[in-house]
């Protein structure tokens with residue numbers, strides 16, 4: 238009976254919480270979505286169509302999972318909370334588009350940071366075809382999850398991720414803004430970043446202290462050639478070590494010799510008095526490649 242009310246509603250979520258004695262676990266970043274509009278907004282932002290293969294991170298009690306299934310998705314979800322498999326098995330619809338739930342939904346009880354996608358998804362997904370990643374992320378591991386996905390072998394066409402608004406703003410930030418920094422640069426060299434929607438506290442149970450936003454990351458057709466990516470990320474991080482200081486100042490750790498620094502900046506035609514946040518991504522790439530050349 239209750240199955241007709243979406244899980245993403247205060248009344249159904251409260252019923253589930255009471256029936257299974259659910260205590261939202263803060264340490265696992267559990268804030269369940271109880272706002273159908275917000276959940277459907279995520280599904281729309283992800284452009285889920287019938288037949289899409291979807292990887293979800295942290296299905297919780299299934300509010301987003303249910304709508305992904307109803308939009309036609311085939312969903313593989315990573316979860317770590319051992320109290321949730323029973324709830325998901327009982328509360329998600331038994332049949333979706335005439336198919337049994339287990340043909341459309343696979344729960345992988347594993348830390349997503351330890352995922353081995355090729356093995357975990359084999360037999361459930363057709364791995365010759367791309368997947369879409371959709372999640373209301375556990376906020377405490379937002380950036381490790383994003384970097385893990387970017388470095389993984391997963392053939393994805395988009396990552397549609399709900400996260401703390403402040404992190405979403407950092408991902409999308411452009412040069413000259415306060416939010417622009419190593420995270421913006423590392424991600425934007427590989428992905429286009431779109432802020433799709435903002436979601437307020439009231440859409441969750443329990444309500445988080447921070448505002449949330451949904452970001453859609455799409456792989457660039459031509460990712461920037463940054464050379465050794467680890468080295469590039471390190472250079473960018475050090476350039477931003479002290480945001481308020483000049484570029485020349487921040488470069489001291491990377492190039493202790495004053496002459497080396499002055500020559501590098503002159504060669505690259507960069508003003509040493511600029512602050513790191515004023516530099517374009519292409520400037521950081523040039524700096525990193527030039528430093529690699531000097532250290533050869």
Ligand code: SAM
Pocket residue numbers: 265266267268269270271294295296297298299300301302315316317318347348349350373374375376378
């Ligand atoms: N999708 C649900 C929703 O929108 O209501 C729940 C989202 S809640 C913000 C984050 C979920 O991620 C929780 O269910 C939590 O148990 C799960 N989680 C936390 N750490 C995880 C990890 N390392 N790997 C996979 N899932 C994790």
